[in-house]
Amino acid sequence: MGTARVVFDRWDGRYAERLGSVRSSAVRDLFAAASRSDMISFAGGMPEVRQVPTEAVAEAARDAILHEGAAALQYGSSDGRPQLRTIIVELMAEIGVRLGADELVVTAGAQQGLDLLAKTFLDPGDVIITEGPTYVGALQAFSAYQPQVICIPMDDDGMRVDLLADELARLGPRGAKFIYTIPNFQNPGGVTLTPERRRRLLELAREYDIPVIEDDPYGRLRFEGGHVKPLRALDDEVIYLGTFSKIFAPGLRLGWMTAPRPILAKVLLTKQAADLCGSAFAQVTAERYFTGTRWRKVLQGLTRTYAERRDVMLEALDEHFPPEARWTRPEGGFFVWVELPEFLDANAMLAEAVENGVTFVPGDGFFPDERGCNCMRLAFCYASPDDIREGVARLASVLEDRLELYRAFIAAGAISGGLREEGAA
Amino acid sequence: MSREKVAVLMGGRSLEREVSLASGERVVDALTSLGYRVLALDITPELVETLRAERPDCCYIALHGKDGEDGTIQELLEFLGIPYTGPGVTASALAWDKAVAKRLFLENDIPTPPWVTLTADAFKEAGAATALDLIPSVAGDYPLVVKPAKQGSALGLNRIDEASLLAEALLTALGYDDAAIIEKWIDGPELAVSVLNGLGGIEVLPPVEIVAKSGLFDFQAMYTQGETDYFVPARLQMSVFAEVERLARKVHELLGCRDVSRVDMVVGADGTPYVLECNTSPGMTQTSLLPMAAKAVGLSFQDVVERLTQAALSRRDSGTNFNTGV
Numbered sequence: 001m002g003t004a005r006v007v008f009d010r011w012d013g014r015y016a017e018r019l020g021s022v023r024s025s026a027v028r029d030l031f032a033a034a035s036r037s038d039m040i041s042f043a044g045g046m047p048e049v050r051q052v053p054t055e056a057v058a059e060a061a062r063d064a065i066l067h068e069g070a071a072a073l074q075y076g077s078s079d080g081r082p083q084l085r086t087i088i089v090e091l092m093a094e095i096g097v098r099l100g101a102d103e104l105v106v107t108a109g110a111q112q113g114l115d116l117l118a119k120t121f122l123d124p125g126d127v128i129i130t131e132g133p134t135y136v137g138a139l140q141a142f143s144a145y146q147p148q149v150i151c152i153p154m155d156d157d158g159m160r161v162d163l164l165a166d167e168l169a170r171l172g173p174r175g176a177k178f179i180y181t182i183p184n185f186q187n188p189g190g191v192t193l194t195p196e197r198r199r200r201l202l203e204l205a206r207e208y209d210i211p212v213i214e215d216d217p218y219g220r221l222r223f224e225g226g227h228v229k230p231l232r233a234l235d236d237e238v239i240y241l242g243t244f245s246k247i248f249a250p251g252l253r254l255g256w257m258t259a260p261r262p263i264l265a266k267v268l269l270t271k272q273a274a275d276l277c278g279s280a281f282a283q284v285t286a287e288r289y290f291t292g293t294r295w296r297k298v299l300q301g302l303t304r305t306y307a308e309r310r311d312v313m314l315e316a317l318d319e320h321f322p323p324e325a326r327w328t329r330p331e332g333g334f335f336v337w338v339e340l341p342e343f344l345d346a347n348a349m350l351a352e353a354v355e356n357g358v359t360f361v362p363g364d365g366f367f368p369d370e371r372g373c374n375c376m377r378l379a380f381c382y383a384s385p386d387d388i389r390e391g392v393a394r395l396a397s398v399l400e401d402r403l404e405l406y407r408a409f410i411a412a413g414a415i416s417g418g419l420r421e422e423g424a425a
Numbered sequence: 426m427s428r429e430k431v432a433v434l435m436g437g438r439s440l441e442r443e444v445s446l447a448s449g450e451r452v453v454d455a456l457t458s459l460g461y462r463v464l465a466l467d468i469t470p471e472l473v474e475t476l477r478a479e480r481p482d483c484c485y486i487a488l489h490g491k492d493g494e495d496g497t498i499q500e501l502l503e504f505l506g507i508p509y510t511g512p513g514v515t516a517s518a519l520a521w522d523k524a525v526a527k528r529l530f531l532e533n534d535i536p537t538p539p540w541v542t543l544t545a546d547a548f549k550e551a552g553a554a555t556a557l558d559l560i561p562s563v564a565g566d567y568p569l570v571v572k573p574a575k576q577g578s579a580l581g582l583n584r585i586d587e588a589s590l591l592a593e594a595l596l597t598a599l600g601y602d603d604a605a606i607i608e609k610w611i612d613g614p615e616l617a618v619s620v621l622n623g624l625g626g627i628e629v630l631p632p633v634e635i636v637a638k639s640g641l642f643d644f645q646a647m648y649t650q651g652e653t654d655y656f657v658p659a660r661l662q663m664s665v666f667a668e669v670e671r672l673a674r675k676v677h678e679l680l681g682c683r684d685v686s687r688v689d690m691v692v693g694a695d696g697t698p699y700v701l702e703c704n705t706s707p708g709m710t711q712t713s714l715l716p717m718a719a720k721a722v723g724l725s726f727q728d729v730v731e732r733l734t735q736a737a738l739s740r741r742d743s744g745t746n747f748n749t750g751v
Contacts (some may be wrong), residue, residue: 012651343593348581348600351440404549405599412554414592 018124018146040391042360042378045187045334049249051302053293057249060288061281068284076280078272080106080256084283087290088242088256095219096233097240103258105268106278110217110241110255112271114141117178117213117239119270120263122147127176129167131159133337133366133375135187135215138180147177149368156328158183158193161200168208178211178239183231185218185333188366188377192331195228202235211263215241218333220299223307225331232258239263244286247299252282306334306381312388313380320396322403327378334381337363339374343415344402346376352398358391429482430462431734432507434498437468439490440601441577448709449487455730456485468492476505483737484509485730486706490577494706495521508740510733512705516681520703523606524574526680527702533679535672536699538691539564540608542574545599557591565609571595573602577704579643584610611699613692615642616659617714618673619707620686621729622736627677629670630718632690634659655714657721662696669698676703684736687715 064072071081079085085101092099107113114137122128124146130138132151142149152164159181168175181201183193193201205212214231232240243255259267289295313336317327327338340346346362353359363375378395380388409415433456435449436442449465456463464479466472468488476484484502486509492498496518502509512520520526524542531537541564547553561567571594572582581601583594591607598605615637619630634656635642642653661669673688680686680703687707690698707715709726719729 009651343596345593345597345600348597351580351601354440355438402596402600405545405596408548408552409554409592409596412548412552412557414554414557415596 018144038357039354040358040383040387040394042358042380042383042388042391042395044382045379046382047246047250048302048305048382049251051305052249052298056293057285057289060292061285063288063292064281064284072281072284074280076277076283078105078268078277080104080278081280081283081287083287084254085256087287091242092232092240092258095227096229097258099236099258103261103264104256105264105271106283107241107255107257107271108253108275108278109245109250110215110243110257111137111141112253112274113241113255113257114138114213114215115144116257116267116270116274118142118145118147119274120266121177121211127171129164129176129179129210131181131186131189133188133363133372133377134180135182136361136365138215139366139368142180143368150176151367151369151371154186154189154191156191158186158189158191158197159201161197161204164201165204168204168210171208173208174210175208176210178213179205180213180215181231182215182217184216184228185221185330185335187218187333188335188361188363189337190328190330190333190335191337192228198229198231198234202231202238206235211237211239213239213241217241217243217246220247221303221306221334222332223303223310236260248286248289248295252286253279254282254286303332306332309380309383309385309388310336312385313378313392316389316392320393322396322400324403324406325399334379336378336380338376338378339363340376340399341403341406342374343409344374344406346373349376349398349402352401353395356394356398358394358398360395428459428461429738430464430479431456431483431485432464432466432476432479432481433485433487434466434468434472434493435487437488437490437492439488439492439577440580441490444708444710445487445489445493447711448489448713451709451711451726452485452487452730455727456734459727459731459734461734468498473501473505476507481507482741483507483734485734485737486511487709489706489708491521491575494577494704495575508737510737511684512680512682512686516683516686517705519680520682520686520705522575523572523702524604527606529679530676530700533675535675535679536697537701538570538609538611538699540606542604542606543595544604546603548595548599554592557588557595560591560607561588564607568610570606570608570610571598572606572608573598573600574604574606576601582641582643584641608701611691611693613694614659614661616661616669616690616692616698617718618669618688618690619715619718620673620677620682620688621719621732622684623732627674629673630715631658631721632661632666632669632673633657633714633718634661635714655717657717661692665692665696665698668696672698672700676700680705684733685715 084106085104088104089101118141122145126147128147129150131154150167153160185192212231216230232238237260239259241257314329324341325338327336350362361377363372366372433449433453435445453463453465464481484507486493494517496514499514499517527537527540541560543553568584568586570584581598583597585591585594595605615635616632618632621628636654638652676688677686682705687704689701692698716726
């Protein structure tokens with residue numbers, strides 16, 4: 001009897017090598033998708049689109065077709081419609097960034113911007129610098145171009161720029177292709193880079209001549225405290241990524257990138273190859289929404305909703321979570337980052353959590369390496385306040401169960417206790 | 426005229442819910458094209474009510490993991506008087522608890538790697554963590570495998586090469602079950618040997634050889650296409666083949682499995698096959714091992730589903746379903 005190798009995918013072996021570096025975690029995917037109806041999810045960072053007035057959006061879409069059908073249904077320019085770019089210029093002016101409509105390009109969400117920048121800048125083996133932990137979608141977009149990712153730890157004030165300085169000193173001038181940062185209410189850390197550190201980060205970037213990519217999806221979702229100027233407002237060489245996903249709706253897939261003109265020209269070339277141009281229909285609809293509706297009121301309502309949910313989650317964590325855990329206290333955005341004692345594996349805990357009807361994202365997905373296993377990201381943006389209270393209580397009982405075992409191991413001297421000092425967010 | 430009504434039970438609350446839904450979907454398709462009237466049922470608080478109202482002729486159990494594989498659902502269906510596919514309550518419960526199954530293997534001269542079982546309570550209440558240094562004297566030298574005693578799809582399983590990693594691996598395994606098995610790692614080809622009861626008695630299908638590219642056939646390797654190579658039949662010497670078949674048959678009979686089981690083994694350097702565990706509700710997904718083995722002997726996915734369903738239906742009037750046994 002001959003042996004036959006079983007073939008599931010007969011194209012296996014013919015895919016590009018770079019796809020080998022893009023991996024998703026099967027465990028995470030399965031659990032994140034856990035579809036039980038009684039599941040409370042702290043997993044996905046999904047905007048509360050139920051609060052976006054569908055009537056107004058329907059009208060905007062209707063107008064887009066009826067009044068600008070010829071444009072909305074046609075190809076458009078690669079950098080986006082001038083009308084929408086004008087709106088973006090105004091949005092940017094509100095956060096302290098002055099620029100012309102020809103200094104930006106409309107993208108399919110900020111996510112496309114990440115992919116285009118990676119495609120524009122990265123050759124295999126290039127060094128890039130990110131916060132650690134960082135946005136998993138950015139890691140995915142970057143890893144397809146096979147860079148070496150260096151993660152700079154954070155504390156409550158955002159990226160540790162002192163450690164960044166050390167790293168840059170080691171790498172030398174132009175030692176990295178870019179520094180990627182989410183300075184406001186970081187995903188997943190929830191922390192915000194302080195004004196002092198922003199200035200220091202830019203100084204270092206100038207000193208070592210390394211471009212900075214500022215990803216700012218949550219900047220307008222501030223619950224308290226004063227507005228902090230974006231990096232782009234302090235230095236016009238910063239590449240800035242904005243999105244309509246959090247101030248309108250992610251379903252339209254609209255975002256934008258501003259960058260120095262030479263970079264923008266290269267990005268436009270890669271964008272033309274990627275999609276010729278973005279969706280004109282989505283752009284016209286967004287123009288109508290931002291000129292013809294009370295979108296600011298909607299955004300204020302959304303921000304109030306997220307703020308209330310943040311409050312509820314922090315209260316519940318204070319009440320239920322054990323002293324061995326610590327977590328960030330975000331002033332905006334969607335996420336709380338929880339750090340547990342080093343030997344606790346959040347993936348293993350997720351199993352028990354799912355059985356108890358609550359999900360979250362284990363921390364290791366937010367690092368390019370094995371770090372973060374003892375951490376979890378909790379999204380407070382989507383669950384109702386009652387569900388948040390219940391979900392945190394469920395999670396706490398799972399955690400308590402784990403900790404009882406953990407303490408027994410410590411008491412026996414089988415492991416050493418305490419939180420890991422470096423890598424804290 | 427359409428055939429009998431079959432309720433396919435899938436989903437549930439176990440960690441393998443998504444795997445089960447994938448299995449169940451394929452089973453539903455197969456049964457439908459075979460002409461059965463098919464009900465796809467998730468495990469919800471309304472399940473019993475639905476079963477009583479719908480009165481299916483049998484249930485096809487496409488559940489994996491706790492509840493579906495540990496005898497819980499089997500016991501419930503016995504109570505309701507509905508015949509079901511696969512092994513009965515006792516066999517399910519014995520096979521599901523690897524710590525118990527391994528004891529039975531040992532007592533019945535079925536080679537299984539040396540091991541230690543430790544429960545969470547042994548750590549919490551009796552200070553078992555002070556005795557981790559003794560483990561190699563019982564389970565053998567490193568590398569060792571640490572895994573939950575009761576869990577499917579290799580969830581919570583880790584191979585460790587040195588003592589310093591043992592505590593962490595135990596904490597992980599105990600995240601999936603209240604008992605952990607620490608077992609000697611046998612370096613050699615891993616085999617999945619499917620057993621089907623047919624008209625002519627027990628039929629052992631060709632063993633499938635599993636080669637995980639990462640070296641460890643864990644959850645990731647199991648369900649990600651391209652992470653694992655499979656060879657059917659396994660690339661073994663003829664003498665080993667015979668031993669593998671004998672052992673699979675013996676395990677199937679020892680645990681009292683009926684209809685179907687999948688016995689997982691690893692072949693040591695000296696050619697000895699060691700039995701790791703027995704699964705009573707083998708996966709039926711796109712990448713699952715039982716359908717793969719069946720295909721090698723000319724049995725299609727539909728053939729397997731038909732055979733298991735007919736076996737369940739044959740127990741409708743015989744009463745053999747109600748002795749909770751074989």
